[in-house]
Amino acid sequence: MTTTVMILGAGFGGLELASTLSERLAGEVDVTLIDQHDAFVFGFSKLDVLFGHQDAEQVRIPYRRIRMPGVEFRQERVLAIDPGRRHVVTDAAVYDPDIVVVALGADYDISATPGFADGGFEFYSVAGAERLRDELAAFRGGRVMLAVLSIPFKCPPAPYEAILLLHDQLVARGIREDSILHLVSPQRAPIPVSPWASIALERAMAARGIAYTKHHRIYGIDPDARVAQFKDHDEPYDLFIGIPTHKVPDVLVEAGLTQDGWVAVDRVTLQTPYAGVYAIGDCAETGIPKAGTFAESAAHVVADGIVRSIRGAGELASGGTGLCYVEFGHGDVGRVDADFHADGGPTGPFLGPSPTYAAEKAEFGAARRARWFGA
Numbered sequence: 001m002t003t004t005v006m007i008l009g010a011g012f013g014g015l016e017l018a019s020t021l022s023e024r025l026a027g028e029v030d031v032t033l034i035d036q037h038d039a040f041v042f043g044f045s046k047l048d049v050l051f052g053h054q055d056a057e058q059v060r061i062p063y064r065r066i067r068m069p070g071v072e073f074r075q076e077r078v079l080a081i082d083p084g085r086r087h088v089v090t091d092a093a094v095y096d097p098d099i100v101v102v103a104l105g106a107d108y109d110i111s112a113t114p115g116f117a118d119g120g121f122e123f124y125s126v127a128g129a130e131r132l133r134d135e136l137a138a139f140r141g142g143r144v145m146l147a148v149l150s151i152p153f154k155c156p157p158a159p160y161e162a163i164l165l166l167h168d169q170l171v172a173r174g175i176r177e178d179s180i181l182h183l184v185s186p187q188r189a190p191i192p193v194s195p196w197a198s199i200a201l202e203r204a205m206a207a208r209g210i211a212y213t214k215h216h217r218i219y220g221i222d223p224d225a226r227v228a229q230f231k232d233h234d235e236p237y238d239l240f241i242g243i244p245t246h247k248v249p250d251v252l253v254e255a256g257l258t259q260d261g262w263v264a265v266d267r268v269t270l271q272t273p274y275a276g277v278y279a280i281g282d283c284a285e286t287g288i289p290k291a292g293t294f295a296e297s298a299a300h301v302v303a304d305g306i307v308r309s310i311r312g313a314g315e316l317a318s319g320g321t322g323l324c325y326v327e328f329g330h331g332d333v334g335r336v337d338a339d340f341h342a343d344g345g346p347t348g349p350f351l352g353p354s355p356t357y358a359a360e361k362a363e364f365g366a367a368r369r370a371r372w373f374g375a
């Protein structure tokens, strides 16, 4: 008898889990992969949209291209989950699978920062990246503030990548000297797992005259006065870019799957407190940063768990590993080899930055595109 598996969310984690189950358990599982959208977009493609290297249509990879034996993709929106009964309701059907894997990612809570919806810009969504791209085209110089508005957020390097790439763009347009770039973050270091990458990023910003205020938060902005509000003072800006507050999709809160805002899982098996219900990627609280590369390694842990539950034996991957590529501008990319479960504590050796890793990053994207979509 085949085991039915429902994967909720066809993002980085859901796609990797579907392709791993297709490879390892063909004929033993029927996998249904659900997503509300009709196409996948890599997180890093949003930087390409922001800086005009590709448009929104070019970065979309349609789900209809999925060709994985034993996997059926359905474009549906998940409306409710009863984890105790493994019962899933979408806008098109109801399901009672043997195994449910929640991979719904993180949503943005723009309203969590007063003034941000009215006067701020973001590039963490494709629509936001397009809007900011157009705003930058009209920008003629001034004070740009880029602020991480709360922790946790996806892809810890992304704010630093954006400000370094913005520096390059303003230089190319001849308006860098008319601009002040300032990055603000509540974190104590750009990439806490990697002191070497953090130092490299801090040096890169300093070398380009980019101001960096760490371990400080912005609580709101006043779009009329054009000031950002710190705890004890205000600072003026002409263009405010925020990394929005992240939150788990509402459907997971309503399902009773969350604890302290994120889906609670066993950190070894990634199973929720409910039998046969797992969570991977950005929606889950695993003590590991939110990034596609870690969603992928979580997918391998759950794939092992499903193999073990079907065959009664098998190793469980440790998860928590991943390669993070970091854009430094000038065509240079660095690489952090993160391992959050290393003996002796998390490690993150850093390589580069150099054009070598730019080529490797392109290969990283192409390999996943080929694996998940066959092209």
Ligand SMILES: Cc1cc2nc3c(=O)[nH]c(=O)nc-3n(C[C@H](O)[C@H](O)[C@H](O)COP(=O)(O)OP(=O)(O)OC[C@H]3O[C@@H](n4cnc5c(N)ncnc54)[C@H](O)[C@@H]3O)c2cc1C
Binding pocket: 008, 009, 010, 011, 012, 013, 014, 034, 035, 036, 037, 042, 043, 044, 045, 046, 047, 076, 077, 078, 079, 103, 104, 105, 106, 123, 124, 125, 154, 155, 158, 249, 251, 280, 281, 282, 283, 290, 291, 292, 293, 294, 295, 324, 325
């Ligand atoms: C600017 C930027 C740059 C980044 N760069 C990198 C990088 O270089 N390397 C890296 O590893 N990571 C990077 N990331 C982070 C990466 O994109 C995410 O961490 C990763 O996509 C998380 O995978 P996931 O499967 O958990 O969630 P997602 O990939 O977000 O997938 C979740 C899916 O669930 C679907 N969904 C949500 N709610 C519902 C619902 N109710 N019904 C149906 N479907 C639903 C969504 O449509 C989505 O497709 C970057 C992110 C950004 C914003």
